[in-house]
Amino acid sequence: MIRKYKGRVVVPGDVTADALVTHAGFNTLASLKTAGSFLNPKGVIQDMNNPELYKKLMPGKALCLPETIGSTTGGMVLYCASVMGVGPACMLFSKKADTLAVAGAVLTANWSEHPIVLVDDLGEDFLKEVQEGQRIHVKEDGTVLVESEDTFDAAPAAEA
Amino acid sequence: MILNEELLAVQRGEQGEAMRKVLNTLVMYGEAFGAERMVKITGRMGHAVIGTGSMTWKPVFDLMEELIEGGALPRQSFTTDPRGVEPHVPMSLMDRAMFKLIFSGQKRMEKEWERMGIKDSNAYTCTSYMEEVGNIPEYGDILGWAESSAVSYANSVIGARCNRNSGILELMSNILGYVPEFGLLTDEGRKADWIIEVRCEKRPEPQLLGSAIGFKCVEDVPFIRGLDKWIGTELTQDAKDYLKDMGAAAASNGSVGLYHVENLTPEAVRHATADGGNALIKEDAKVFVIDDAEIARVKASYPNPWEEREAAGSGKKEKNGGAPELAFAGCPHFSCAQLLDWTERLSEGLKRHGNGKVTVNTIFCAAPDVRAAFEDKYPGQARRLREMGVTVSGLCPLSYTSNPLTDKIRIITASNKLRYYSKARFFSEEELVEIITGGWNETWERGGAAR
Numbered sequence: 223m224i225r226k227y228k229g230r231v232v233v234p235g236d237v238t239a240d241a242l243v244t245h246a247g248f249n250t251l252a253s254l255k256t257a258g259s260f261l262n263p264k265g266v267i268q269d270m271n272n273p274e275l276y277k278k279l280m281p282g283k284a285l286c287l288p289e290t291i292g293s294t295t296g297g298m299v300l301y302c303a304s305v306m307g308v309g310p311a312c313m314l315f316s317k318k319a320d321t322l323a324v325a326g327a328v329l330t331a332n333w334s335e336h337p338i339v340l341v342d343d344l345g346e347d348f349l350k351e352v353q354e355g356q357r358i359h360v361k362e363d364g365t366v367l368v369e370s371e372d373t374f375d376a377a378p379a380a381e382a
Numbered sequence: 383m384i385l386n387e388e389l390l391a392v393q394r395g396e397q398g399e400a401m402r403k404v405l406n407t408l409v410m411y412g413e414a415f416g417a418e419r420m421v422k423i424t425g426r427m428g429h430a431v432i433g434t435g436s437m438t439w440k441p442v443f444d445l446m447e448e449l450i451e452g453g454a455l456p457r458q459s460f461t462t463d464p465r466g467v468e469p470h471v472p473m474s475l476m477d478r479a480m481f482k483l484i485f486s487g488q489k490r491m492e493k494e495w496e497r498m499g500i501k502d503s504n505a506y507t508c509t510s511y512m513e514e515v516g517n518i519p520e521y522g523d524i525l526g527w528a529e530s531s532a533v534s535y536a537n538s539v540i541g542a543r544c545n546r547n548s549g550i551l552e553l554m555s556n557i558l559g560y561v562p563e564f565g566l567l568t569d570e571g572r573k574a575d576w577i578i579e580v581r582c583e584k585r586p587e588p589q590l591l592g593s594a595i596g597f598k599c600v601e602d603v604p605f606i607r608g609l610d611k612w613i614g615t616e617l618t619q620d621a622k623d624y625l626k627d628m629g630a631a632a633a634s635n636g637s638v639g640l641y642h643v644e645n646l647t648p649e650a651v652r653h654a655t656a657d658g659g660n661a662l663i664k665e666d667a668k669v670f671v672i673d674d675a676e677i678a679r680v681k682a683s684y685p686n687p688w689e690e691r692e693a694a695g696s697g698k699k700e701k702n703g704g705a706p707e708l709a710f711a712g713c714p715h716f717s718c719a720q721l722l723d724w725t726e727r728l729s730e731g732l733k734r735h736g737n738g739k740v741t742v743n744t745i746f747c748a749a750p751d752v753r754a755a756f757e758d759k760y761p762g763q764a765r766r767l768r769e770m771g772v773t774v775s776g777l778c779p780l781s782y783t784s785n786p787l788t789d790k791i792r793i794i795t796a797s798n799k800l801r802y803y804s805k806a807r808f809f810s811e812e813e814l815v816e817i818i819t820g821g822w823n824e825t826w827e828r829g830g831a832a833r
Contacts, residue, residue, distance in 0.1 A: 232414045247600060247636065252803050259438045261484070261786055270685055271802060289601060291637045292802070294431050294528040297548025298442050305441035320601055320637060321565065324414045325548030332407045333445055 223370045225351060227344045231364040232319060233327040235339035239284040239311040241356045241368070244274045245349060247291030250299045250322065254280065257299075258306030265308030284358040285310040288349060290323045300326025304336050312360050315342035316349035341366060383409050384419050389560065400452025404554045411551060412562020420560035421567065423526050425519045425542065428460035428556040430495075431528035431549040433506045434781040435488030436466070442550060443487050446494045449557065456556040459501045461510035461517045463529055464715065464747070466781030471745060471773060480787050498553075506776060507749030509626065509715040511535055514751040521648055524567060526555025530637070531630035531714045531799070537640040539617065539625050541648035543567045546639040566640050572649065574605035574642055574663045579671045585612040586677050587810050588624045589798040592631025594680045598670050600636040605663050610645040619719045621646065630714045631798040686829065687805035688792060705742070705822035706794040709814060710779040710806065712747030713797035721748060721756045721774065724815075725763045728770055731819025739771040741821040742794065750776040780804065 252269035256262040257280065265280040280303070290296055300323070303309035309330070313323055319342040327340035341364045352358070352368050359367040385393060392405045412420065432442060449455070465488070467473075467481045492503075501517070508529055510517035519525055519536055525544035527533050528551070536542040545565045547555060555561045565571040576599050580586065595604055613621045625643070632638035642650040642662055653661040688704075711724060724746060732738065746767070748756065753774050757764040767774060779795070782788065783804035793806035794817060801808040809817060809826070817826055 249634075249802070255436075255784055255803070256438055256786075259436075259484075261438075270687060270690070270805075289637070291596075291600065292530065292634055294530045294533065294546055294552075295549045298432070298439070298550045301445075301550065302439055302441045306438075319414070321411075321415070321546045322548045322637070325411055325551045328407055328410045328414070329548075329550055332403055332410065334441075 225368045225370070227348045227366040227368070229314070229341040229344040229364045229366060231362070232324055232340040232342060233331045233337055234362045235312070235337060235360065236362055237284070237312045237339045237360040239282055239358055241286050241352050241354055241358050242275065242278060242280070242283040242310070243286045243349070243352055243354045244272060245288065246272055246274065247289050248272070248275070248285065248287045249292035250290050250296035250326070251293040254299050254303050254308070257303050258308040265303065280310055281308045282311045284312050284314055284360070286314045286349060286352045288316050289320050294322060296322030297325030297329060300338060301329040301334065304330045304338050305334050307336075309336070309338055312339035312341070314344055314348070314358070314360070314366060315340075316344050316346055318342050383413055383417060383562070386420075389420060392558070398453050400449050400454040401557070404449070404454055404557050407554055408551070408558060408560070408562055412564060415562070415564035417562035417564040419563055421524055421563045423458075423524050423555065423559055423561060425523040425525040426458065427501065427517045428456060428458055428552065429510045429517060429527040429529055429532050430460055430462040430552050432491065433463035434466035434778060435485045435491040436781070436784060437484060437486045440487060443490055443494060445550065446498070446553070449553075450494060450497050454557045456498050456553065457559040458556060459499050460556060461501050461505040461507065461515060462495060463508050464506045464776055464778035464781070466778055466784065468775050468777045471775050471777060472743065477785065477787055480785050484785050504750040504754075507715050507751070508532060508778065509717070509749055509752070511540065512717055512749055512752050514718065514755040515749050524561065526552050526561045528552035530633035530639070531626065533639050534629035534633050534641070535626055537566055538629055538642065538647055539622055544639075546637060572640060572662065573603065574667055575599070575602035576604040577663060577667050577669045578604045578606045579669060580606060580608035580612075581671055581673045582612070582677065583674055586672070587796075588627035589631045589796060590677050590681055590810070591672065592628035593635045593798045594672050594676055595628070595641070596632035596634060596636030596638055597680065599632070599638055601638065603640050603642070604638065605642045605644065605650070605660065605667070607644045609643050613646070615645045617646065619717060623717050623720050626714055626717075634799040634802045681808070681810070684801060684808050686807060688807055704792070704827050706792040706807070706817065707743060708791050708793045709742045709744040709818050710747065710793065710795045710797065710800055711744070711814065713779050713795065713800040715752065716746055716748040718752050718756050718759070721746060721752070722760060722763055725767050727815045728772065728819055729766060731815045732770060735820040737819060740818045742818050744772045744818055745779070746772055746774045747777060747779055748774060
């Protein structure tokens with residue numbers, strides 16, 4: 223089965239990636255502060271206040287979330303993670319995206335070769351229904367297609 | 383977005399490619415929030431969030447270099463967040479080597495900041511709005527700042543207008559001299575979505591109250607009632623320090639960039655209505671009550687970061703009875719008044735416990751200019767702190783704990799912000815003083831009185 227959602231495009235792009243899901247705010251600095259360095263080369267999420275994501279791998283994932291929270295380094299941390307190859311492929315917000323997430327995605331769109339696609343306002347149902355490991359296709363126009371496991375042999379997100 | 387002539391010229395590339403890209407970035411950022419125009423920054427100085435030359439942030443330093451080479455420089459001087467380490471903070475040789483590696487971009491970053499016109503070499507602090515530092519905006523000023531706690535303070539305690547800008551975006555705003563107009567820059571965006579009723583029977587600790595507010599409001603604007611009972615109706619230094627710490631916590635557990643306190647913060651006072659209401663409160667504002675039980679619940683919800691290490695069998699607990707090895711206070715950076723207050727608290731605690739020196743290596747953090755003023759104006763208290771074994775430093779404990787070697791150290795703190803971003807264990811201010819002055823025991827191991 224494929225579920226279809228339509229959101230607002232902030233940074234456009236066509237992306238296919240596996241879902242990584244948090245129902246709590248994503249604290250970007252706490253999650254990715256050392257990602258990409260020799261301390262955390264794989265991009266393992268470090269925020270122990272977020273049990274849904276703690277110790278999971280970020281690179282190339284479709285991060286599904288309500289909002290980001292915390293330090294105003296957030297946008298530049300996303301930018302750095304993206305440039306260093308350990309950022310998410312896309313960020314899919316159930317709500318309107320916040321200033322830090324938008325800043326991060328906009329920075330990657332203007333100053334790097336690996337923009338983080340950002341679609342927001344996908345609605346509460348999106349975050350209720352999407353599950354970790356499901357394959358997600360994001361279209362340029364903000365359409366988000368989520369494949370459930372009965373039609374796609376999706377592997378669960380890798381744990382570090 | 384409609385641009386004025388000055389910005390249209392930038393868009394045409396008349397000030398170079400770097401400036402054009404800066405403008406396009408800010409336009410794209412603003413349009414995501416429905417901004418229809420850019421407004422001029424009116425604040426006298428900027429504040430940036432990048433003070434640590436972390437190797438992880440190399441792409442940022444590369445980008446800064448690109449801006450400098452492209453002639454895109456800030457229009458005004460600025461302060462920035464604290465350094466991650468300072469030479470006079472005691473540490474082992476291995477720690478020092480690791481810090482050198484982790485902060486390998488420090489010299490490069492500081493050189494870049496100099497080329498961009500940073501205020502001076504003491505301008506590294508998260509509390510740039512302290513009198514001694516001198517980056518104090520006026521009521522109603524438009525700012526392009528970053529640093530969640532400083533943005534919260536500027537908006538709420540001073541009444542300036544600033545969105546929660548990200549690192550790099552704050553720099554670009556100051557380069558362009560404009561910010562997109564949306565959110566907390568608008569009258570509507572400054573109205574409260576929540577009424578927080580503080581009904582505590584004792585003065586709630588600011589970091590815990592802020593944490594409770596952040597958890598509930600996340601990114602919304604709260605209007606706080608009942609707090610004036612505890613911190614008064616005048617913005618005294620004590621009240622300002624309380625709000626600084628409360629706001630920082632609300633911006634860590636959530637992303638609160640502005641709050642109003644009834645009868646206290648400038649906008650709340652200006653918008654009070656004759657019937658006892660306030661024009662800043664939205665008609666459909668939700669109500670949330672915070673009492674002593676909620677404060678205790680929030681504190682008990684914090685994870686104990688040491689449990690994981692013990693489960694992994696580090697053996698540290700057996701070696702030293704589980705006692706903490708390092709204590710941090712002053713995150714966000716202390717004011718001079720807080721340094722005095724904590725000197726007094728520790729003196730009293732040591733006297734009560736019959737100890738001459740602190741039982742845990744303790745670091746108080748404050749802006750370099752605040753530290754200098756403290757030593758200059760209060761040499762007796764500064765000497766007393768040294769005698770007690772306390773170091774006063776301008777470092778950022780958050781950045782300090784990005785060194786993985788510090789994960790092996792048992793760190794305690796009364797800062798919700800620090801405990802959120804590190805493996806430091808949280809204790810209330812009162813508990814922290816007791817541990818530092820009286821030593822560690824089973825009560826603290828179990829989490830203190832509130833658990």
